[in-house]
Amino acid sequence: MKFEKRTFFGGARTSRRAILKASAAGALGAAGVAASHPAFAGTAEAGRTYDAIVIGGGFAGVSAARELKAKGKRTLILEARDRVGGRAWSSTFSGLPIEFGATWIHPSQTLIWNEVQRLGISRVDDPNPDFAVFATETGGYAKQELTFLDRQDDLLRRFVEGAETYLPxxxxxxxxxxxxxxxxxxxxGDRARQLRLSTLETNWVSATTGAYGGGFERGSLTQLAHWWALCGYNTETFHGINVTRPVGGMGTVISRMLAESGATVVYNAPVTKVTDIGSRVQVTAGGQVYDAAAVVVAVPVNTWNSINFASGLPAEFSRLSTQTVGVPTAKKVFIQVQGDIGRPLVNGKSGALLDLVLAHADKSAQGTVLIGFSVNPKLDVTSVAQVQSAISEVLPGTKVLSVKGHDWGKDGYAKGGWTFRRPGQLLGSLRAVRQPHGRLVFAGSDIATGWGGYVDGAIETGIRAAGLAAGLTTAGASARS
Incomplete structure (x- = not known):
């Protein structure tokens, strides 16, 4: 889906386990018009010419638009969906507010934390679980006291041992x-083999390692270690970042940020083509052509290859999009079960249909709502029968009444969920794609050098991209004068 200044929650130790995160989205686009250029004649119409165009209305895009307004730039946001937020998506289920994507914030994520405070939005902490469920030596699952989580933490610390030295x-x-x-x-997976973890130990730590990465053989050790460093090399903070929610959800936060941006927004406008002609950029979206001096591409890395960048991009951009950064099999499902079953914290085995299950903060009229996270490509988040089978394995006797989920990998404007880099991407592509290419600047939680995979990282890159884009608009104005 980034930490240095810290205020820690000491009391929320075990709520910590709310695993997956999500943060940005939209569609991609292009811009560029000079009325004198024959290829673009007639496109610089009133209402379609801007100082800057932002492609994607997630937290990165809205942050960029707001910063551009502060710099006096007339800005357009082109959003492929009928809403802003991208991989942050507030909704309802069984009478309760839910988040299909980004959910939690923490004081060490200073950008989003300060934003919520400044906007006057209240916060609420999720309650602790009552019990944990872990894999057993016989291949099944068993209910455990919460003290069992200490064994999991010991394994986690072994995974990231030495991070203080290589990520200081x-x-x-x-x-x-x-x-x-x-x-x-x-x-x-390489790291687990280095540590000579048994199958049982691998299963015990799967929900906080392999499931984050989209599988043990997909995710990189350095991504996990980067989050660990941002958390101050501390298990309490590592789990505590998934405890506190803004009241009203992420939808409330981004709506207020959008209102401050003063940007024009065009919804249901997926960008299909972006052409940088040197002095301007042309963006084609929804059958219309828009023109600007600079463009901020603020959509998930996995979707970059869905846009025709007609003037070309360096190979790193296409390669990174093909490899994927957002976990391509990420899913989140809300599960209404019958009765009050308490507040479980289920840690799925490696390869399980559900990697992690926890209870919603509030009870529904029918009983308990569970939140499930999965990176298993076989899980259908709309199938009550399949979810029932998965729940019966970890919480025997629990009856599933209904489900509501989202498969982020099948979402054409995301093509994946929360950020988790693959091996080689940190040193191989990240720096390159953060640099402007002509009049294009890229943003999004996927390419943050701080909290990648969280809203804080999206805001970080949006602010940075706005500064770079503003400089390009100034240069463009100078060239035309």
Whole structure:
């Protein structure tokens, strides 16, 4: 879906386990018009010419638009969906507010935390679970006291041992690049094999390692270690970042930010083509052509290849999009079960249909609502029968009444869920795609050097991209004068 200044929640230790995160989205686009250029004649009509165009109305795009307004730039947001938020999506289920994507914030994520405070939005902490469920030696699952989580934490610390040395500056992951050359090649599975973890131990730590990465053989060790560094190399903070929610959900936060941006927004306008002609950029979306001096591309990396960048991009951009950064099999499902079953914290085995299950903060009229996270490509989040089978394995006797989920990998404007880099991407592509290419600047939680995978990272890159784009608009104005 990034931490340095910290205020920790000491009391919310076990709520910590709310695993997956999500944060940005939209569609991609292009811009560029000079009325004198024959290929673009007639496109610079009133209402279609801007100082800057932002492609994607997630937190990165809205943050960029707001910053551009502060710099005096007339800005257009082109959003493929009928809503803003992208991979942050507030909805309802069984009479309760839910989040299909980004959910939690933490004081160490200073950008989003300060934003929520400034906007006057209240916060609420999720209550702790009552019990945990873990895999057993016989291949099944068993209910455990919460103290069992200490065994999981011991394994987690072994995974990221040494991060203080090779990632000493959390917001500058390249600072000790010399120490990362070999480490950045490792998958989480490679690390588990280095540690000689048993199958049982691997299952115990799967929900906080392999499930984050979209599987042990997909996710990189350095991504996990980067989050660990942002959390101050501390298990309490690592789990505590998934405890506190803004009242009204992420939808309330981004709506208020959008209102401050003063940007024009065109919804249901997926960008299909972007052409940088040197002095301007042309963006085609929804059958219309828009023109600007600079464009901020603020959509998930996985969708970059869905846009025709007619003037071309360096190979790193296409390669990163093909490899994927957002976990391509990420899913989140809300499950209404019968009765009050307490507040479980289920840690699925590696390869399970549900990697992690926890209870919604509030009770519904029918009993308990569970929240399930999955990276298993076989799970159908709309199938009551399939979800029932998965729940019966970990919580025997629990009856599933209804489900409501979202498969982020099948979402054409996301093509994946929360950010989790693959081996080689930190040192191989990240710096390159953060640099402007002509009049295009890229943003999004996927390419943050701080909290990648969280809203804070999206805001970080949106602010940065706005500064770069504003400079391009100034240069464009100078060239035309």
């Amino acid at each position: 500056r959390a917001y500058d992951p390249f600072y000790r690049e010399d120490l990362l050359v070999d480490l950045d090649k490792l998958t989480l």
